[in-house]
Amino acid sequence: MHHQRFSPRADYRLEQSVRTKASITLSEKFRELKALTVEFGYFTAQGVTRNSQIKYTVNPDFAKSVFRLDCMNQECCCGDYDLSDALTRAVAARQATVTGEMACQGWLSKTTIDRIHCLNILRYKLTLEYGKRAPKPATQLQAV
Ligand SMILES: [Zn+2]
Numbered sequence: 001m002h003h004q005r006f007s008p009r010a011d012y013r014l015e016q017s018v019r020t021k022a023s024i025t026l027s028e029k030f031r032e033l034k035a036l037t038v039e040f041g042y043f044t045a046q047g048v049t050r051n052s053q054i055k056y057t058v059n060p061d062f063a064k065s066v067f068r069l070d071c072m073n074q075e076c077c078c079g080d081y082d083l084s085d086a087l088t089r090a091v092a093a094r095q096a097t098v099t100g101e102m103a104c105q106g107w108l109s110k111t112t113i114d115r116i117h118c119l120n121i122l123r124y125k126l127t128l129e130y131g132k133r134a135p136k137p138a139t140q141l142q143a144v
Helices: 008-022 084-092 138-142
Strands: 033-043 054-058 097-103 121-130
Touching (some): 084 121
Antiparallel strands (some): 033 054, 033 121, 097 121
8 A cells, every 4th residue: 555745846756757767768869879978067046056067978878868967956846957858959950069058947845836946057068979870761762
């Protein structure tokens, strides 16, 4: 029997992690993407830095195409940063580097739901490497 305490924060994180795990990998979604490096730092809504810059390399064969980074606010509810769209735009334009900033759209804490947004800022830089574009599917060639 399941008896869980109401926790919108944990529910949300669980939901997002299920969504992430269910998504296809980056190399399945973007066949020409060969390598991805992500650098990011967290800032308060006022733009004050909270920690050092983090940098890591993602293997597109294993990383999921729902690409999210957690908000640094331990009390944050239903926010976090979803870089999936930024990544999709970058690959579509075959950009080698992309920088951007996102404000967390979650709530500051579970006691401020529907009242105060989190708005912590993530500043990120994506570095992308591409291989040869995969050949077009054979069905398109048969039409000739
Ligand atoms: Zn947040």
